Amino acid sequence: MSETAATLALAPRESARLVRRVPLTAPTWRWEPSERWLRGWVGELAVVDSRRPILVWEPDAKVPEYGFPLADVRTDLLVPGEPPAAAYYRPRLPARRWFDLVVSGRRIPSAAWTWDVDELDGFLAVTWFPGVLDRWTEEEDRVFAHPRDPRNRVDALSSTRHVVVRDGDRVLADSRHPVIVYETGLPARYYLPAEDVDLSALTEIDGWSECPYKGEASRYWATADRPDREIAWSYPAPLPVIAPIDGRIAFYSERLDITVDGVAVAGRRAGRP
Numbered sequence: 001m002s003e004t005a006a007t008l009a010l011a012p013r014e015s016a017r018l019v020r021r022v023p024l025t026a027p028t029w030r031w032e033p034s035e036r037w038l039r040g041w042v043g044e045l046a047v048v049d050s051r052r053p054i055l056v057w058e059p060d061a062k063v064p065e066y067g068f069p070l071a072d073v074r075t076d077l078l079v080p081g082e083p084p085a086a087a088y089y090r091p092r093l094p095a096r097r098w099f100d101l102v103v104s105g106r107r108i109p110s111a112a113w114t115w116d117v118d119e120l121d122g123f124l125a126v127t128w129f130p131g132v133l134d135r136w137t138e139e140e141d142r143v144f145a146h147p148r149d150p151r152n153r154v155d156a157l158s159s160t161r162h163v164v165v166r167d168g169d170r171v172l173a174d175s176r177h178p179v180i181v182y183e184t185g186l187p188a189r190y191y192l193p194a195e196d197v198d199l200s201a202l203t204e205i206d207g208w209s210e211c212p213y214k215g216e217a218s219r220y221w222a223t224a225d226r227p228d229r230e231i232a233w234s235y236p237a238p239l240p241v242i243a244p245i246d247g248r249i250a251f252y253s254e255r256l257d258i259t260v261d262g263v264a265v266a267g268r269r270a271g272r273p
Contacts, residue, residue, distance in 0.1 A: 024185040029117055030057040031067070034150070038066060040126050040133045042103045047074045047133070048126050055147060056120065058092050062185055065090050066147050067123035073112070075124070077102055084110035088129050089146060091115065095125075101133075108132060130210065145212045154183045154213040156191075156244040163190045166257040167223060167231070173197040173251065179244045183213065187266070190258065191248035203227060215239040221249070231255050 012018060032055045040048035050072035055064040081100035088110070095113035102108075111133065112126045128136060128146050136143050159180050165173040175196035181189045207220025207230060214235055221232040232251045235242070251258060258265040 024062050025060045026057070027059050029059060029119075031055060031120075032064075032150070034066070036138045038068070039137050041135045041137070042101070042106070042108070042133055045074075045103060047077060047101060047103065048072060054123065055149070056115070056123075056125070058090065061090070061092060062149075063090070063146050064149055065125050065128075067115075067120060067125055070122060070124055073124050073126065078112060081110055084129075088127060090127075091125070143212055145210045148212045149184075152184045152213065154181065154242060156181050156242050158244060161190075161260050162262070163192060164259045165192075165251045166259075167201075168257075170201060171198065172201055172223075172232075172256070173249070179248060181214075181242070181245060181250075187253060189250045190260070191245040191250045194247065194249055197232075197249050202232065205230065207233065209233075213239070214242045214245070229255065 011020075014020065034053050034055055035051075036053070037051045038048060038053050039046045039050075048068055050066075050068045052069060052072070054067045056067045057064045078099040079102055081098040083095065083098050091113060094116060096116040097114045098110055099112040100107055100109045101111035110127070112124055114120070114124060126133070128144070130144065138148075157180050159178050160176055161178060161180070163173070163175050163178045164171060173192050173196055175190075175192040177193055177196065179191040181191060183189075201223060202221040203224045205220050205222050205227060208216065208218050210216045215238040217233045217235050219234040219236060220230055222229050223231065230252075232249050234247060234249050235245055236247060238245050253265045
């Protein structure tokens, strides 16, 4: 294989008849009906109970939010509130009204809002931000982080590709047994066996994040000389659908040099796992 063929991505010539499919975001508000049974819980009380929610995407947003008919929300427990002091995942644009939730003397600030979009009158958003409501369920399964996009796909594929991770001149990992996670709209992630990682070059740091498709990432690493730079993570107990990544370690291609079969992986942009 020539050097040019190994380093240049191939793409067809686009025309009025052939354009690249980019379904993830749009410059307009979008919505889609859902048949999932959604419930949001405070203790054992379902403050949201809907079998007819809609998914709502703000302009240029990849991740949706659920909109609930007013009759499916315990609006009798809502009182006028203020926008959250800390930045929530959503809404990204200013809301028309914010509400606090009051349950058995417990006041939960900034729990719900209405969009500043006339066409969405009659629907209410209730936040999925961690630590606000006690939990969310779809049917009987617990869900978290943010609503799952029905058109988003996550595949974990075992591979024999040769993956090498470098931090400058130092090799942090060298593996021919990766599990590659392909998630719609995100860069491929290479989850490597711990035995193929030079753990002596890493130092474990505090970190935690959650993904509605993969579960909770609760192990994070940096290099000893840069403890402030998070470079790797792991899911010790991933969701069953992504079980092949259990205990494996993945690295940010945005922050390190990763090659796959000798070809550099594009990166160098901020992002979460």
